[in-house]
Amino acid sequence: MNENRTFPEQEGRRRVVIENITPEIDAGRFAIKRVGGERVVVEADIFTDGHDSLAAVLKFRAAENAEWAESPMEFLVNDRWRGEFAVTKLGNYFYTIEAWVDQFKSWQINLQKKIEAGQNNISIELQIGAKWIEAAARRATARDAENLLAWAKEFGAVESVTGSPIEKRALDKDLTDMTCHYLGRQFSTNYEKELRVIVDPELARFCAWYEMFPRSFGGFKGCEEQLPRIAKMGFDVLYLPPIHPIGKLFRKGKNNNVKCEPGEPGSPWAIGSSEGGHKAIHPELGTLADFRNLIARAKEFKIEIALDIAFQCAPDHPYIREHPEWFRKRPDGSIQYAENPPKKYQDIVPFDLECDDWKNLWLELKSIFEFWIGHGVKIFRVDNPHTKTFAFWEWCIGELKAKNPELIFLAEAFTRPKSMYRLAKLGFTQSYNYFPWRNSKDELENYFAELTQSPVAEFFRPNLWPNTPDILTQFLQTDGRAAFAIRLILAATLGASYGIYSPAFELCENQPRGPGEEEYLNSEKYEIKRWNLSSPDSLENLIARVNQIRRENPALQSNRNLKFHRT
């Protein structure tokens, strides 16, 4: 007969099909996410032709070249199988499935059916079983082989089912285990992909963030003084807006005024001046040593410090002089500031991630993270990641987490849904989301059903913020203290992670810059505030109580525990 050019040499006798694995994100292109101690429950459609019985194992390992560990998969219904494993180590796990025709179990089931159908003479059927047992014995240790051959001999001698406990004997567990073990996995099918799990630290799953402008408290030392109060309220993360020198060129004044009066501090997101850039500290906040002290002191209160990483420059940032090739020049030689017409950010210049020197730019941006990691920072809130090349984030976060799997990256991805989810797939640990604008029961149920009951739940961890320095929602503007209490409780109970921009939040600050706007009047972004923390209206006690309830209720500590149904 003719040779055939596309003969499936390897696959021809692999009779088992494995398909429709869950979880599997974008055909395995992206990882799912877990934290240490969580389980990964894997399901798949596993089936073969005809009526044979199958066996399947879930294979997993904590490194790409490690030995596979295995856990058995169980048949559910309608050719669906399920298995699970626990992840314990931070970093990457991998999983896949192996399945094969279980010849001995197929024989057992066939024998049972024949006995049930009333077939009396089963000597040939028992001899078939004996042949499988003998095949197993040929691969067994001497001792096991002896046992197996005794079984084979017994089955070979039985003539009929009458008065014989042979059915029970043929299903004996030791016999089954031993025979299946030595028969092995002939012609087994290995699922064609290795799927990945990113295992993050516990805080990635369950955390409460407190955002605070250090300059309104006199810098890092002032922040230290706030630690007991923040800890008492029950927060795990203290997040600081950018702590770097602020540009002086085109600095914004109070209420985003394009004119800045002398002495006005400017926006912390307009990063860089002659005093330094993304690796420097604003002199009015303290020194690098003060910052390290704050981190150390926070740890005593079980609080992690999160830094804001905003990849953009004030016009007087040192990069602009040192690396003009990293910025987009206009025909008049000037450098293009950030804008999204009609909005203009004259105090901010974006990087040109498409520039010819993009590789060095990417390496430099990554080195900013590395600098702060070197000084003890483990959590980063990333400003507007959706305005930078997607491929940059996959590479940058991938590289950083390969060395530091304990890192957490929160994406300020207030953007369209596809981009928001893509950033989570690319590696961001948590993400801002549409919670601030979901108010009605329907809106909340439908949105949280999407976040918790769709495949999104496997890679996207929402962090719920009722307010931010940029967002004073209409809802918060209308009903005073009650509105803040409502949004606090929703944020703290609809998701396992939430945060508030404060003390504006606990002090129920609700004056917008103008009607229909979401900007704060006299926003802390452009001025130093002196907050009256002892206000009788403060939500401090309510917040403390809510965080206590969260700590006491495991159901509130994982988004996977929270079930919503679309209406």
Place this chain on the structure above:
Amino acid sequence: MNENRTFPEQEGRRRVVIENITPEIDAGRFAIKRVGGERVVVEADIFTDGHDSLAAVLKFRAAENAEWAESPMEFLVNDRWRGEFAVTKLGNYFYTIEAWVDQFKSWQINLQKKIEAGQNNISIELQIGAKWIEAAARRATARDAENLLAWAKEFGAVESVTGSPIEKRALDKDLTDMTCHYLGRQFSTNYEKELRVIVDPELARFCAWYEMFPRSFGGFKGCEEQLPRIAKMGFDVLYLPPIHPIGKLFRKGKNNNVKCEPGEPGSPWAIGSSEGGHKAIHPELGTLADFRNLIARAKEFKIEIALDIAFQCAPDHPYIREHPEWFRKRPDGSIQYAENPPKKYQDIVPFDLECDDWKNLWLELKSIFEFWIGHGVKIFRVDNPHTKTFAFWEWCIGELKAKNPELIFLAEAFTRPKSMYRLAKLGFTQSYNYFPWRNSKDELENYFAELTQSPVAEFFRPNLWPNTPDILTQFLQTDGRAAFAIRLILAATLGASYGIYSPAFELCENQPRGPGEEEYLNSEKYEIKRWNLSSPDSLENLIARVNQIRRENPALQSNRNLKFHRT
């Protein structure tokens, strides 16, 4: 700066993401199906970072190494894009997507936004546009370059928007087309997969099958006599159960009796005897020449002959003597007959597709199709494909259709849903399905919603049979002629392809072998029937009318036109 081992050299400046393409079956592992003249509508999420405008094209070709043709994709909403192309040629088409940042359109939109925002001095913005036009001119033909440079000069000279028609000029269609054309697709993203379309003949989409045992009509010549009647009823396909010599060993008698009286004909599915096997014709049906005559005569009536391919052997099939290695032997040396306890098929022996000589067995099985293709058969109804290795079908159908894209394979896949769908993915053109047992409104709506409104519709074409020689449903047993009329109309209108086992069907034959059974009493499988075609109860006229309505209503001619909603 340090080199980095995993730097995304190629992808770093490819800023556009293409994901969530539909249709795409199992991450591109399998093809979708169309017939010549149909359209393929492709959608995808396509987006980039920031606010730039995109362009995207759907690329398609009718052979793996052909030049790509392109059709533009249009933006829908929420980062979703759509494009389409028509398939005309039988065989395989391939499609994929290319998308890129459209720098010139981004500039146009940015300019518009600035003008709308009231910015008056736009000279710098116009100079930026002039730079893009100049870049295009550098790659243009001399004549186009001249035109482009004139545009660039014009924009470079404008100072402000006041009183100038510049916005309209900047959006000029010729300018846009020419500039975009010459700027090209810098850093474009090509979707990582080529997706496949199998283009089948028209009959794969829309057909009516008539199944008939030739022996009950005196063989092929008797079939010829029936052609005018079958054509008048409006059928496209005349499907014959196996036409090969029938085994004499263990031949079944009337009503599946294990004892066969002399002269009883046996089941046509018990294939092979000393008179020949799968490539021979039962002498009582006629000669190979008679068979070819039937095909030719049927063509005159626009009827295709479909053959039944059942990969199994009677115990006296020549293969068993010539290739004992292709069958499973029992410890007593006998060959195992087919069974699914308590059912026994003593007159049938299955092939062992796992045997050591499996490759030669596969080639021989494929050669059976090739033999009949050589004699003019283009449509095959495949018996019980789910009891043969899945990989066999993908290889066999793939090889056959590569040479003969006009072939149609109907899978008799009365099996579990996952296997049924898998066989369709692997290459079967159409499939039997659960229609016979879906009776209530809810059952029908939910099932046909699954078949027509889920991704299943892209690869699975149901062929609806109210009865078969194996299936006389409970529904048909109860209400006489009315029940048959109901199931006929449902079959003919719920799907674009349907078939009836006849004349049992049009004669409303409804006697089961026993209560609760679906087997016919005195089934034609085991005896030669003499049908009274002139019965006054015959549904012949109704069938003719129904088929006429189908031919007159395009809405009934494609499953994609039929819309059902789950209840």
